[in-house]
Amino acid sequence: MRNLLDSSLYYFSVVAQSGSLTAATDKLGATVSALSRHIAKLEGDVGAPLFERHARGMVLSDAGRMLLRYAQSSLADGQAVMSAIQGDLTRRERNLRIACTEGFALDFLPNSLAAFYAQHPDAVIAIEVTSSDGASRMLVDGDAAIALSFSLKPEPDVVARLTLPAPVMALMSRDHPLAARPSIALADLHPHPVLLQDTGTTIRQLFDIACNVEGIDVVTPITSRYVASLYRFTQVIPGAIMLSGFMSVANRLEADGLVAVPFASSLLQQRRLQVKTSATRPLTGLATLCLDHLIADLQRTQARHPQPA
Structure with a gap:
């Protein structure tokens, strides 16, 4: 939370709770003179002394008590914001969108992703069924992390992570x-x-x-x-x-x-099956794990493919 609060205000709050500059130095790793400069700066900004200096320590003045309440409130707000941000990042990490043609959605993906979900029960997976061109567009537009489709030619802005013959x-x-x-x-x-x-x-x-x-x-x-x-x-x-x-x-x-x-x-x-990702957007940790899982599953299934005489 310290990074979300002005340095002088943060140092002031620690000094106020410690009761002296010397005690605060142990918590902050700063010198007494550095802390004194921060306190003096704040007192100049608010136009009033923040502490009453006594032989046994420093006691907050009326202005200091008001400023401390503000600092504590700001720290609490900062904690709430950081928790919300971390929660959002966690949710994003758990979400995975896969674009595919209908053939994959018929049988392969339900079986393969069921096995993946058993290993990663926190995953939230969405399957978008579209055309081969549509799957590539979703990758380029950032609407999907992984695409499974069939291709007859190379495509710009996507990377083929696996290519298999799909006659x-x-x-x-x-x-x-x-x-x-x-x-x-x-x-x-x-x-x-x-x-x-x-x-x-x-x-x-x-x-x-x-x-x-x-x-x-x-x-x-x-x-x-x-x-x-x-x-x-x-x-x-x-x-x-x-x-x-x-x-x-x-x-x-x-x-x-x-x-x-x-x-x-x-x-x-001549048809080719491809597992594709964006050429410009990195995968999350969950998406990387899922990509590896799908590739391994496709390779196992391909080994059973009947070959023409």
Whole structure:
């Protein structure tokens, strides 16, 4: 609190409570002459003596008692302000905002962050679901500390802390006619209903390009911006195939009776998964711990990724 109070006023309050300049020097680590100068300065500022000097010590004058009440009140106010500031900093340290595309929010992040939260129960985590471009904008604008998204090209003002291959996969039921194949071609999709995300996603962009290059026309009875809806449609529409990334569904495939089969098309293998942070804003301690946790979890999950034949 001393730094929030004028030095002379602080020294005066210690002298007043100590009863003498000599006693105050032990607490302040200052010389008697230095304390005398501070007291003289204050007396000159207020225009009245602050102490009555006696042989046994110094006794506050009426002006001194009023000034001491002011000094004590200022110290109390300063303590309250510092406590509020420290409390706000603590709350900020505990808060963590993560931006991601919907695929990560479907399954990976709930499982991964549940494990992180078990280790850090004081954390307050917010997940913002947006587009890949939107996740990067949130980093640049300071609205998120960490972003998980898919990328086809480098982005300015963000740092990729982890980059993994994230090829487009064909998600289907375990008993689907194509489920046992090590990989499938775009032409293999022709007899089956294909479920696609809206245009603008990296999966849809690559799929449309690959179909144009190969001259393939597929049946797309349902499109949606919501990955969770398409995932459910894959379970209930006979023969349906959903285009997905493996990371989005890795932890739930077996329980839901689904498999993810790689595509043989090289175009559908060009997508990259990235964990990103701002290039200019440092991470808090909690965010750094979470970043390390997510990277390790992604690497473990990636090791289970099916590879095209």
